[in-house]
Amino acid sequence: MFVHQLIHQKAKERADGLEVVDVRIGLGYTLVELSNGSAGLSYSFTKETSPKDCTVMKEAGDLVGKPAGYILDKILSYNLTDSSLALACANAIINKDIKQNDIDIIDLVRGEDKVVMVGYFSPLIEPLKNKAGKFIICERNPRGDALPDFAEYFELFDCDIAILTATSIINKTIDSLLDMIKKARIIAVMGPSTPMDRSVFKNRITHACGSIVKNIELAKRIVSEGGGTKRLKPAIEKRCVY
Incomplete structure (x- = not known):
């Protein structure tokens, strides 16, 4: 499914x-x-x-x-x-x-990590730039240093941390994005659109972060x-x- x-x-x-x-x-x-x-x-x-x-x-x-x-x-x-x-x-x-906890994805980033963000989470951008070894944004409507969404296939392939927008559930691209990720240690789906139940992602993600x-x-x-x-x-x- x-x-x-x-x-x-x-x-x-x-x-x-x-x-x-x-x-x-x-x-x-x-x-x-x-x-x-x-x-x-x-x-x-x-x-x-x-x-x-x-x-x-x-x-x-x-x-x-x-x-x-x-x-x-x-x-x-x-x-x-x-x-x-x-x-x-x-x-x-x-x-x-859903109960409150104090997990922060930023705290899980290591200095050598390649972090790929699909979508544009403004509050996370500067902290990730400062902490990750390499930080890449892929976005349908690129702004700033963001790459176009067709770069996702190449960048998610070897990333250590993937941060995926939950809007990808709405347009039904989430399954394709998960298929592109081959070796990530952390895979987080984020945003207010996120259903916070890892089982609906077939347990292929490590974090479901919503509101x-x-x-x-x-x-x-x-x-x-x-x-x-x-x-x-x-x-x-x-x-x-x-």
Whole structure:
């Protein structure tokens, strides 16, 4: 099974009786709140969404009250808005009650390590540049010193540490990225879109580092107003499962 299929399976096992209480599809993130008092986040692929008319989500206005399982089924879609919505729903289920720990990926980096980051995690860039022997960023829309995403195949092949954006679950590239990694000591999937359960990655990763929504009302407001990761900080708490 592929990663998104395993996420679907794992979340549906715990979705019985759960209903959607609220949905926010913002410019930066998508949020789903469930009837068990939890909420989950997922990245919104707004740049890649090209609706044929002014409607991005065909079911807008009809999502609240739907069974969680109905929303989870959308992770099997190739529509990025549907997939993001489903992952947010899955995260509301999978990430509920994840306990806090003090793990920091930076602390695991050795001076001789080659670190490859797929995606752009701004707060980690300078610390990794300063600590790693070699640090490379691969990004679909390169900025600064980042390489284009087609460099991933060559750079992940021999890296010691791989840091992968969880948005790769939404566009279903995560399995390909994991296949490219041959010798890494540490493989971390990171970002608020991360389902923090290593088994859904077929235990091919060492760390699943995501977030739980602590202040749901604040998070909903920030998402609705177009906020991104930086603005969401007061409403979420980072967690890491390893």
